[in-house]
Amino acid sequence: MSIIETRDLSFVYGIDTPFEKRAVNNVNIKIEQGEFIGIMGHTGSGKSTFVQMLNGLIKPTSGQVLLNGKDIWENPKEIRKVRFQVGMVFQYPEYQLFEETVYKDISFGPKNMGLTDSEIDKRVRDAARFVDLSGELLFKSPFDLSGGEKRRAAIAGVLAMDPDVLILDEPTAGLDPMGRDILLSQICQYHKQRKNTVLLVSHSMEDIARVSDKIMVMNKSNLEMFDKTKNVFSQNKHLEEIGLRVPQITKIMASLNEKGYDFSEGILTVEQAFAEILTKLNKEGKLW
Amino acid sequence: MEFITAENVTFYYENDDEQQNSIIKNAIDGVSLEVKKGEFIALLGHNGCGKSTMAKHFNAMLLPQGGSVYVDGIDTKTEGKTFDIRKQVGLVLQNPDNQLVASIVEEDVAFGPENLGIPPKKIRERVDNALKAVDMYEYRKHAPYKLSGGQKQRIAIAGIIAMEPDCIVLDEPTAMLDPKGRDEVLKAIQKLNKENNITIILITHYMDEAVLADRVIVMDKGKILTQGKPREVFSQVHLLKKHRLDVPQATELAYKLKCSGVKIDKMPLTDEECVEMLEGILK
Amino acid sequence: MVRDVTLGQYLPGNSLIHRMDARAKIVLLISFIVMIFCAFNFVSLALTAAVTILIVISSGIPLKMYLKSLKVIIFIVVITSVLNLFYGTGDPLWQWGFLKITWSGISRAIFVTIRIICLILATSALTFTTSPTNLTDALERLMKPLKVFHIKVHEIAMMMTIALRFIPTLLEETDKIMQAQKARGADMDSGNIIQRIKALIPVLIPLFVSSFRRAYELAMAMECRCYQGGEGRTKMKVLHMSAIDYIMIALMAVVLAGVIFCNIFFWELV
Structure with a gap:
């Protein structure tokens, strides 16, 4: 059974008014337990609305979201429980920090879940460890942290709910390359240890290429592609048609193949490209 | 000819927090650099390396604690010259939402020239030209909050151009934008540099943006790490990787x-x- | 959603009212409000309603937009008219316990409803047809005499400009923060009043913090754009009173006199 399945999922803004706008159109998708999914699509493609329907922040106007095979809106009063199972980190999450200390802020979610104090304490410390916030930082005011630390504290606030599915909407937006690298590897680490499902929305093709197993591409409210990362990035032309790019390295290797070389399709990282070129040079004896 | 010259500039933020003192974030520690008229410079570095602090020195928003900054030959510390310098060197900030003052695009663009006391008819001309320069003329009657990030940022740039500066400093103007918005803003910047001969200092941490510049200056911990043509700078892969910068x-x-x-x-x-x-x- | 507010929205156009001077429009609106409350009988009320319809038509704004702004206050209209309905004196037409409906109650209810609707429509016509900068600029000019009392007229006008500019931004931000806290299990839709107010803290604190950040950045951006207060500032759009404005003001004076005359002449129609 898929952990998340959507059936003809649609959302229309301002239904029955002259301002009617279809944001998500009949999306059918199955996400398996433990997968790392990258979600791409330009602004206004419907990806934000889509992910907010997965944890019941937006109620679909038609269609269903199944979590472990059960419709999340079966009992609307229980929708808060769904939000604990499907954790959502919004863009610029540091702007939602509000408590006196980082510790208290991270415990906001677990507290809302009604956990015991000792369980809350354990979860806060676990979550803080994942994002590398050390002991003394936990008792500072969140507003005294640096930009990157604030971001990590806010993400810990969602991790502390220990969700089965974690959705991150552009978690690295606005960070510098170092901050971006650190955060991405922390997310990967978390995914590896917890073996839970992660959905990462990002505009950075390089980031998505690095971490995801599968990619879902949204275009004009529709699900355009949903396939293994390699297969999606092999479709260079198709992606460019809908205004998306592929990582620079993928593009370079694809244009070499167009000129008659036979490298693998959908090369995603510099390491991969380097290895293939080196093998080829060695085989042909061009590398002394 | 040098348009902006920084001579051994130092600047430290006062910080009461004892823990922060050891790190000394955002400080500048003896930076000297020259910017020629018409040049397109990319200033690269991590958050907290001092590049934003440096940016604020170019238009006298901050005055150096040690050393001097000269804009078109005038020391930024000269009293009574502050607004002349700001008129010549415009500063565009990261978050487009927080730099637009008026609720209508053209009225926002007019804000700068209005502050300079330009006659109404001339303001109209400048506003129209500035909006055309960033390809936003057709949006002149729109409300900024309904526009995309890239469009808002171009309005902010138009607001600076309308003051007819010789130089524009942009402090991470694309950090909050999606790829489409980034492209729009970069195209606008390049056009202003080439067609209007405006000196550009682009502060960024995106390497693909720095590649477009005539010269790249890399800062780290308040000092200049390396500088030169993009190809020269990015060839130093080892150095950049060591400081965890992208290539x-x-x-x-x-x-x-x-x-x-x-x-x-x-x-x-x-x-x-x-x-x-x-x-x-x-x- | 909080975003659907039309209040204070400006819709560019080129109608007669769009072209009028903002100062004239403010003066006209004030005298129109006086007129609404001077209309004591059905003849003068009909005259007021007719003027309102004329304003709405000549503004060139789609009726849909006016209806939208009425929608926001429909609740207030219904409550006040129902209250007035039971407030009349005289012979009851219908009675249930202490509640009774009389002819005078019905007429009061109709009066109040029409008055509120006229008021909202005329105010909307002003904000729909006047750009916020022009509006605050006009207020600045009209309030200029207050400078004698050391009131910082320019600063007040600038504050209003900025407030109008940031209302939509902050509404959107409130929405975002609410969604983010809901995602962490915040419960904002149930509980008693005290619980609900408590549930707002996680929304209000981030909103305050971000407003301060925005204010700081805006101040810096304004300084970068050479803002030094009202001294020596010019305006791109210069307010200019033309013949239309004087004619309109004259017309309004005539209509206002008409309303007062109706009140006296048809006094028995109250």
Whole structure:
């Protein structure tokens, strides 16, 4: 059974008014337990609305979201429980920090879940460890942290709910390359240890290429592609048609193949490209 | 001719927090640099390396604690010259939402010239020209909050252009934008540099943006780490990687090949250059 | 959603009212409000309603937009008219316990409803047809005599400009923060009043913090754009009273006199 399945999922803004706008159109998708999914699509493609329907922040106007095979809106009063199972980190999450200390802020979610104090304490410390916030930082005011630390504290606030599915909407937006690298590897680490499902929305093709197993591409409210990362990035032309790019390295290797070389399709990282070129040079004896 | 000159500039933020003192974030520690008229400069570095602090020195928003900054020959510390300097060197900030003052695009663009006391008819001309320069003329009657991030940022740039500055400093103008918005803003910046001959100082941490500049200056911990033409700077893959800065993937691949003994004469920066180089060695 | 507010929205156009001077429009609106409350009988009320319809038509704004702004206050209209309905004196037409409906109650209810609707429509016509900068600029000019009392007229006008500019931004931000806290299990839709107010803290604190950040950045951006207060500032759009404005003001004076005359002449129609 898929952990998340959507059936003809649609959302229309301002239904029955002259301002009617279809944001998500009949999306059918199955996400398996433990997968790392990258979600791409330009602004206004419907990806934000889509992910907010997965944890019941937006109620679909038609269609269903199944979590472990059960419709999340079966009992609307229980929708808060769904939000604990499907954790959502919004863009610029540091702007939602509000408590006196980082510790208290991270415990906001677990507290809302009604956990015991000792369980809350354990979860806060676990979550803080994942994002590398050390002991003394936990008792500072969140507003005294640096930009990157604030971001990590806010993400810990969602991790502390220990969700089965974690959705991150552009978690690295606005960070510098170092901050971006650190955060991405922390997310990967978390995914590896917890073996839970992660959905990462990002505009950075390089980031998505690095971490995801599968990619879902949204275009004009529709699900355009949903396939293994390699297969999606092999479709260079198709992606460019809908205004998306592929990582620079993928593009370079694809244009070499167009000129008659036979490298693998959908090369995603510099390491991969380097290895293939080196093998080829060695085989042909061009590398002394 | 040098338009902006910084001589051994130092600046430290006062910080009461004892823990922060050891780190000294955002400080500048003896930076000297020159910017020529019409040049396009990219200022690169991590958050907290001092590049934003440096930006605020170029238009007298901050005055150096040690050393001096000269804009068109005038020391920024000269009393009574502050607003002349700000008129010549415009500063565009990161978050477009927080720099627009008025609820209608054209009225916002008019804000700067209005502050300068320009006659109404002239303001109209300047506003129209500025909006045309960033391709936002058709949106002149719109409300900013309904526009996309890239459009808002171009309005902010138009607001500076309307003051007819010689130089525009942009402090991470694309950090909050999506790829489409980034492209729009970069195109606008390049156009202003080429067609209107405006000096550009672009502060960024995106390497693909820095590649477009005439000269790249890399800052780290309040000092200049290295500078030169993009190709020269990005060829120093080892140095940049050591400071955990990005290099274009094309350059990184070439560097790896070079390290394993492949002969590479010219380090590639773009896709095309890299494909050409690879074809050369695979032939 | 909080975003659907039309209040204070400006819709560019080129109608007669769009072209009028903002100062004239403010003066006209004030005298129109006086007129609404001077209309004591059905003849003068009909005259007021007719003027309102004329304003709405000549503004060139789609009726849909006016209806939208009425929608926001429909609740207030219904409550006040129902209250007035039971407030009349005289012979009851219908009675249930202490509640009774009389002819005078019905007429009061109709009066109040029409008055509120006229008021909202005329105010909307002003904000729909006047750009916020022009509006605050006009207020600045009209309030200029207050400078004698050391009131910082320019600063007040600038504050209003900025407030109008940031209302939509902050509404959107409130929405975002609410969604983010809901995602962490915040419960904002149930509980008693005290619980609900408590549930707002996680929304209000981030909103305050971000407003301060925005204010700081805006101040810096304004300084970068050479803002030094009202001294020596010019305006791109210069307010200019033309013949239309004087004619309109004259017309309004005539209509206002008409309303007062109706009140006296048809006094028995109250």
